[in-house]
Amino acid sequence: MIEISPPDARMLARWFPTRSPGPATIGEHVLATGIGSWWADTPVRPSAVAVSCAGHVVLRGSPEHLTPDLLAPLAGNRVETPARFLPALGAAFDSLTPWERMVWTLQATPQPATVPHGVTVRRLEPADTEALHALGPAASWLSASWDGPLGLAASGHAWAAVHRTGHILAMTCTYFRGTGYEDVAVYTVPDRRRHHLALACVTSLCADITSRGHTPSWNCSLHNRASRLLAWHAGFRLVREYVHYAVGSPVAHRRLSA
Incomplete structure (x- = not known):
């Protein structure tokens, strides 16, 4: 993934849910504080976007164009993403360990x-x-x-x-x-x-x-x-x-x- 400049609030709402509990708060936190990073598969009109902070990543969009090289910067993190991304993640990393989580x-x-x-x-x-x-x-x-x-x-x-x-x-x-x-x-x-x-x-x-x-x-x-x-x-x-x-x-x- 390529590190990109922070999106505005309207762009954030397009890629990530807002005003909901759980991983959704990560993107809002990074946007508000500037602590963390934004990633995309391409710098212009991306099909996949990620936000990372404190070892957590939220990945959204389409995995169609994601290669192991593009996903490599996400190594060592805990990634929350739809199931459609799992084949791409499995091909990109030597391990992919599921952690069951609870939101209260x-x-x-x-x-x-x-x-x-x-x-x-x-x-x-x-x-x-x-x-x-x-x-x-x-x-x-x-x-x-x-x-x-x-x-x-x-x-x-x-x-x-x-x-x-x-x-x-x-x-x-x-x-x-x-x-x-x-x-x-x-x-x-x-x-x-x-x-x-x-x-x-x-x-x-x-x-x-x-x-x-x-x-x-x-x-x-x-x-x-x-x-x-x-x-x-x-x-x-x-x-x-x-x-x-x-x-x-x-x-x-x-x-x-x-």
């Missing part, structure tokens, strides 16, 4: 969560950047859609349970910000799990999202029981399921190195 939206009142003494749930600010860095590699994915810890801390879309020492114990954020829905992501440090801190953070973030006139959404693996339980306790309910595909290394590159 906030529909019920969250269960109450008690925050322990010495912990405050609050919105993160730029001054919290170092505390985000201190969470280490295990939490680095959380800020990928905001171009890193500074971008996330300054976004105004992250809430955390912060110990009086300044350490972040749990946090949540809008991972992809759409025009109708905001997709929620969450992380808790390992020794603070099952303390209801994540629930308290998610509840605060959801109140913030709804105050903007948006609806919180939740996207997780079908097999991630902990995420499903947290979503349920926070008031989310299942609306649909879908599959995205983790793609491996480009077959075209493998042939060249053989």
Whole structure:
């Protein structure tokens, strides 16, 4: 695929659904923040277009003209796309692994969560950047859609349970910000799990999202029981399921190195 300039909002609506939960929020997030990339099979009048951010890709259009070389830039990502693209993806990469996913939206009142003494749930600010860095590699994915810890801390879309020492114990954020829905992501440090801190953070973030006139959404693996339980306790309910595909290394590159 060839990297292209961002389309305008009308072009986005032509290729990708808008104002709906799930992968649709990726294109809206990239268009609004400029974080991510747009791709097409040709720079003029493309028949296939993709948008990528934080290791996620949404691919739409027609696969008719897609070759392994054109698809190679999408290597290593998780691709959400109609079934008609699967033969082209299977021919382009050395692996194509389906992941069953679930999309939830906030529909019920969250269960109450008690925050322990010495912990405050609050919105993160730029001054919290170092505390985000201190969470280490295990939490680095959380800020990928905001171009890193500074971008996330300054976004105004992250809430955390912060110990009086300044350490972040749990946090949540809008991972992809759409025009109708905001997709929620969450992380808790390992020794603070099952303390209801994540629930308290998610509840605060959801109140913030709804105050903007948006609806919180939740996207997780079908097999991630902990995420499903947290979503349920926070008031989310299942609306649909879908599959995205983790793609491996480009077959075209493998042939060249053989």
